[in-house]
Amino acid sequence: MTIVCSRCGMTKDGLEAAPLPGALGARVSHHVCQECWNEWMQTSIRTINHYGLQPAVKEHREKIFELMTEFLKLPAE
Ligand SMILES: [Zn+2]
Numbered sequence: 001m002t003i004v005c006s007r008c009g010m011t012k013d014g015l016e017a018a019p020l021p022g023a024l025g026a027r028v029s030h031h032v033c034q035e036c037w038n039e040w041m042q043t044s045i046r047t048i049n050h051y052g053l054q055p056a057v058k059e060h061r062e063k064i065f066e067l068m069t070e071f072l073k074l075p076a077e
Pocket of ligand 1: 032
């Protein structure tokens with residue numbers, strides 16, 4: 001599937017599979033290219049360390065998703 005990436009603005013192939021479960025994963029796979037997703041993967045490691053976030057904690061997960069939405073410029077659904 002070809003998508004217009006919300007982060008880099010280029011028309012590219014989308015992700016082959018949703019990278020996350022649920023509606024958020026669907027949003028990412030409809031709006032973000034593989035390169036930008038890879039960049040987020042690398043950035044998220046730094047971000048998680050920087051804020052001392054624990055993905056196992058619900059509030060922390062929500063913070064990570066919030067930062068991810070910002071980073072990827074995901075449009076509101
Ligand atoms: Zn992109």
